[in-house]
Amino acid sequence: MKRQYAFGEEVRVSRTIRNDGTMPGYRRGDVLVRRGSTGFVRECGIFLMEKVIYHIHFPDSGLIVGCREQELLPLSAPWHAGQFQYGDTVACRHALAIGDDIVVAAGEQGQITATGQGEDADSYTVTFSGRWFQVSASAMILLETPQ
Incomplete structure (x- = not known):
């Protein structure tokens, strides 16, 4: 080999x-x-x-x-790491709404379930209270930093 x-x-x-x-x-x-x-x-x-x-x-x-x-x-291969990774625990910086209904409260914790979404790979699929949302990286903060 x-x-x-x-x-x-x-x-x-x-x-x-x-x-x-x-x-x-x-x-x-x-x-x-x-x-x-x-x-x-x-x-x-x-x-x-x-x-x-x-x-x-x-x-x-x-x-x-x-x-x-x-x-x-x-190391020479192009690389875009993104801000978050699969499995990361995050919190919303501000409330998320669909129409006039707030569906995720500010500070609510969620988990990244898919990375590199969107045209610029700057949004993520996040599970909040059992529901999936596509959320911009700028709307979240990382809560835990794995070893």
């Missing part, structure tokens, strides 16, 4: 990496590395004789995480 990235090469993760149960000290599903983070290739191996796995060192967190090739991008 041909490897796309070389030892020491700096790469970017294209999606949030969560613990699949193999990272000691973290619960299954915990965020290990946020989408857009950069790290350096430390090692490379083959999993189940068919998947290339890279061990990437992320200096900002000190973690070394196994990443599949399709989760990585060369």
Whole structure:
């Protein structure tokens, strides 16, 4: 199998990496590395004789995480990270209304369920109280910052 990235090469993760149960000290599903983070290739191996796995060192967190090739991008590739990521908890800066009816109160918490919406990829699908809304990034603030 041909490897796309070389030892020491700096790469970017294209999606949030969560613990699949193999990272000691973290619960299954915990965020290990946020989408857009950069790290350096430390090692490379083959999993189940068919998947290339890279061990990437992320200096900002000190973690070394196994990443599949399709989760990585060369640092030279164009990248638009966006302000929020899937699963982020956010709050509305102001009330949201449909017509004259307020459907989301100012300060109400929601969760990002889809990213990169809209013409400029600056709006997000957010769940507030079980309802989905497409909301501009400028109308929300991030409440939690995963590790």
